[in-house]
Amino acid sequence: MGSSAAWQLADEGLKVTLLEKQSNIYTSGSSLGEARIARSFGGKNDKWSYLHNRTVDLAKNLIAYLNTTEPDSHSMTDIYNTSPVTYIRNKSRLESVQNQISEQTDSVLIATNMEEGLELFDANLPDSVFLLREYKEFSGTINPSKIIQKMHLAIQHKGSTISYNTKVTKLVKDKSGFKIEMIDTYSNEKKIILTDKVIVAAGPYNGELLLNTVPYFDKLIDIKRVFVSFFRLKADTWNTLEDSIKEKLVDAYPCINSTSGTREGANFSMVESRDDTGNPLIKIGGHFQRSEIHELDSTWKQKLSEEEIEWSRKHILRYWKFIDLDIDNDDLKYESGYSCVYSLSKNEVPYITPAKFDGKMDPSLIVLGALSGVGAKGCLAYGELAANYIQDKKIAGELYQITKEALGYDRLVNDILALSETEETKSH
Numbered sequence: 001m002g003s004s005a006a007w008q009l010a011d012e013g014l015k016v017t018l019l020e021k022q023s024n025i026y027t028s029g030s031s032l033g034e035a036r037i038a039r040s041f042g043g044k045n046d047k048w049s050y051l052h053n054r055t056v057d058l059a060k061n062l063i064a065y066l067n068t069t070e071p072d073s074h075s076m077t078d079i080y081n082t083s084p085v086t087y088i089r090n091k092s093r094l095e096s097v098q099n100q101i102s103e104q105t106d107s108v109l110i111a112t113n114m115e116e117g118l119e120l121f122d123a124n125l126p127d128s129v130f131l132l133r134e135y136k137e138f139s140g141t142i143n144p145s146k147i148i149q150k151m152h153l154a155i156q157h158k159g160s161t162i163s164y165n166t167k168v169t170k171l172v173k174d175k176s177g178f179k180i181e182m183i184d185t186y187s188n189e190k191k192i193i194l195t196d197k198v199i200v201a202a203g204p205y206n207g208e209l210l211l212n213t214v215p216y217f218d219k220l221i222d223i224k225r226v227f228v229s230f231f232r233l234k235a236d237t238w239n240t241l242e243d244s245i246k247e248k249l250v251d252a253y254p255c256i257n258s259t260s261g262t263r264e265g266a267n268f269s270m271v272e273s274r275d276d277t278g279n280p281l282i283k284i285g286g287h288f289q290r291s292e293i294h295e296l297d298s299t300w301k302q303k304l305s306e307e308e309i310e311w312s313r314k315h316i317l318r319y320w321k322f323i324d325l326d327i328d329n330d331d332l333k334y335e336s337g338y339s340c341v342y343s344l345s346k347n348e349v350p351y352i353t354p355a356k357f358d359g360k361m362d363p364s365l366i367v368l369g370a371l372s373g374v375g376a377k378g379c380l381a382y383g384e385l386a387a388n389y390i391q392d393k394k395i396a397g398e399l400y401q402i403t404k405e406a407l408g409y410d411r412l413v414n415d416i417l418a419l420s421e422t423e424e425t426k427s428h
């Protein structure tokens with residue numbers, strides 16, 4: 001999110017300094033990895049669809065700019081993998097999804113019973129579920145690692161600065177502006193920057209970083225560990241599959257699966273990458289497979305439990321059964337897994353907002369936080385919102401306004417109020 005806001009500002013001719021505590025190789029952070037689901041399907045005025053579609057447009061601008069500096073070296077396919085996005089759900093959600101279909105223009109196919117499942121997707125749907133697929137250019141997966149690399153390249157081409165290995169240790173504000181204290185993580189050298197405008201986008205570290213300035217964010221943004229597991233078909237199995245089955249398997253991803261009827265069973269899965277033979281590395285995780293964090297810095301290295309690996313395996317196989325893929329548990333090999341972190345607001349909607357400082361809106365301090373499981377698909381649009389705030393740039397457009405409002409200042413003020421009411425109740 002920070003790279004995205006910095007890129008939008010650099011693109012508009014501002015001189016930006018991006019402070020990043022990691023090196024230019026990203027090893028921890030919510031954006032770690034090569035694939036996230038990028039999807040557009042949604043009803044009228046759906047902010048998530050807007051954020052995805054706007055990000056696609058802004059990604060085209062980024063690629064076009066990079067190709068002016070390095071002709072024919074950058075392409076949208078470096079960032080996006082277009083692939084049908086599958087939503088497989090419990091029938092209890094069918095009516096609302098059918099309403100959404102009638103309100104939107106994306107191309108979708110839906111199977112609501114066994115016959116339609118067979119005809120449209122060669123699937124074996126039980127009575128309780130329906131399956132919808134979205135077909136749209138650049139819906140599929142987005143690669144966070146690639147888009148960060150490209151934004152950093154573009155920021156530097158525009159003459160702005162990225163200071164890697166620079167950890168911000170303190171942010172304070174007084175009448176003369178912001179004082180940012182930082183440390184070089186290699187040399188331990190300390191440095192201070194004085195500036196009049198700051199965007200804070202430290203992912204799970206936002207609360208900690210804002211403690212000396214706007215401490216309420218630490219209470220408004222919760223952090224939770226989530227895990228992802230990676231599986232692959234054994235080489236012997238993959239190599240003996242017919243091409244049509246291989247294609248069917250790959251086309252079945254990415255998938256958002258909420259058929260189990262519980263939040264804990266809800267899962268997302270996607271193809272993270274493919275080996276030389278085309279054998280996909282399948283990633284699976286659950287938005288509600290959350291656990292407490294004991295020490296944030298080491299969370300990314302925390303091993304998965306046997307139960308977590310088994311949960312992952314079970315849900316891959318369960319989905320394959322629905323889509324009639326005759327592949328057994330014995331054919332599936334667990335490759336690896338890692339722990340990651342979600343930052344969450346109470347209603348799980350991100351904050352892209354000026355902070356409330358000294359009792360009023362402070363347009364010089366913008367926070368991008370609590371991006372939970374929705375940050376990647378809208379990454380460039382979130383950055384654009386932050387960049388517009390800091391420049392006090394007004395943008396017309398109903399969907400832009402709806403999104404800005406849902407993520408923005410009035411909602412922040414309400415959340416701060418609710419927080420103080422809860423604390424007051426507790427103290428009585």
Ligand SMILES: Cc1cc2nc3c(=O)[nH]c(=O)nc-3n(C[C@H](O)[C@H](O)[C@H](O)COP(=O)(O)OP(=O)(O)OC[C@H]3O[C@@H](n4cnc5c(N)ncnc54)[C@H](O)[C@@H]3O)c2cc1C
Pocket residue numbers: 001002019020021022028029030031032035036037038144166167168169201202203204205209226227228268285340341342368369370371372373374375376377378
């Ligand atoms: C397992 C998982 C699956 C997900 N799936 C999807 C999906 O399918 N689709 C989707 O759209 N989204 C998905 N998301 C959400 C998305 O990945 C996140 O919302 C997004 O990556 C958050 O980005 P961020 O910039 O807020 O945080 P981060 O990527 O954590 O960025 C914060 C940056 O700040 C730096 N930093 C922190 N503290 C300091 C400091 N003191 N000084 C300097 N630098 C600092 C960090 O090094 C890091 O680079 C998923 C997330 C997870 C974890």
